[in-house]
């Protein structure tokens with residue numbers, strides 16, 4: 307456990323300035339466009355008529371992309387700022403997405419409702435993450451797919467540090483703790499903590515991905531770190547019957 311509560315974390319995401327939310331592209335930021343979205347889409351396959359929970363959907367970019375591919379989407383998001391933005395986009399664009407404002411750790415999902423649950427860069431932002439993970443799994447159909455991405459817990463140092471040093475430093479790996487980020491904190495946990503939680507929640511791990519940024523893209527964006535050392539990890543697991 308950490309000294310930060312879920313309410314603290316949600317408050318920090320509520321204070322994120324409007325212009326930052328609006329500046330996020332239709333396909334997300336560089337990391338999402340080049341690393342996370344391709345990995346997630348490759349795991350999902352054809353999503354037409356699939357029911358998908360976008361757990362911790364933020365401003366809803368992934369919900370909108372998946373709805374446009376024919377999926378039936380529910381987005382859950384506790385931060386007022388993100389929730390309101392996502393809802394307003396839905397009122398304008400009418401993609402059929404249902405948004406709920408809730409903390410995943412205390413939200414009771416409709417059981418066995420979803421073919422997939424995706425928590426894209428969310429679990430490391432939730433201090434009390436195990437109930438959130440269990441609720442995600444509760445919402446899955448038997449054999450349904452759980453996909454979650456994280457800041458890679460083994461190599462969390464920011465890309466900007468690579469610019470100065472050319473390597474990633476790792477210290478104090480075993481200790482779970484809150485680490486300050488631009489808005490609020492993320493919670494560092496060892497990789498095994500997440501993997502064991504997925505297994506304890508009743509899932510079988512099927513695939514682990516550490517996407518590598520193409521060299522040309524990395525050079526273009528001065529993001530060489532993501533060509534050399536993974537910044538993100540994606541876990542795909544299925545719910546055991």
Ligand SMILES: C[S@@+](CC[C@H](N)C(=O)[O-])C[C@H]1O[C@@H](n2cnc3c(N)ncnc32)[C@H](O)[C@@H]1O
Pocket residue numbers: 312315316319334361362363364365366367368382383384385388408409410411425426427428431432438
């Ligand atoms: C890094 S953002 C990712 C947002 C979105 N999934 C994306 O990829 O753009 C982390 C998200 O987790 C949400 N979050 C934090 N605590 C949460 C909780 N207890 N339950 C659900 N979502 C939470 C935040 O509000 C924020 O939208």
